[in-house]
Amino acid sequence: MNIKLTGIFLASFILLFNALYAQNNKQPIRQTTTGTSIARGKVVYTNVCLPCHMADAGGVQNMNPPLIKTTYVLGNKTTLIKIVLRGFNEDVEINGQTYSNTMGAHDDLTDRQIADVLTYVRHSFGNKASTIKATEVAKVRAIYKK
Missing domain, CATH: 1.10.760.10 (Cytochrome c-like domain)
Incomplete structure (x- = not known):
């Protein structure tokens, strides 16, 4: 996997994690x-x-x-x-x-x-x-x- 695809994958994972965290905890990490x-x-x-x-x-x-x-x-x-x-x-x-x-x-x-x-x-x-x-x-x- 090249660096560009790895970065996109990582960014997508972080966005998904934050969205799930906010949904489960009713508030974003602040x-x-x-x-x-x-x-x-x-x-x-x-x-x-x-x-x-x-x-x-x-x-x-x-x-x-x-x-x-x-x-x-x-x-x-x-x-x-x-x-x-x-x-x-x-x-x-x-x-x-x-x-x-x-x-x-x-x-x-x-x-x-x-x-x-x-x-x-x-x-x-x-x-x-x-x-x-x-x-x-x-x-x-x-x-x-x-």
Whole structure:
């Protein structure tokens, strides 16, 4: 068998394998990278978070806190995930300003959506923090189920 026919055979086999795998598992093989998580997170941020925290993540004075270089955003992942899942109903002081608007729970978002949006926020607006994985969100969700 020549090289050209071998390549065609191999390519056909790979396409068939992927089609069968996707059919049997209802989803294609997909690897999530930080870049794809950030891109998906930006969509969630735009649709869910932007109205309160603004396009620049600067928040609204005395109402909705900024998401820029705050201990809430850059700090403990579990605390941040819990805030998104359960909401936040406390006055919070950030950089000398008090913010008092209640944040509703966003437990309607999937673990993946929460991980993506938090990864987006932790990697945007001048923030530099580690990513958040859907498995981390799932663990927190299980702990704090209502």
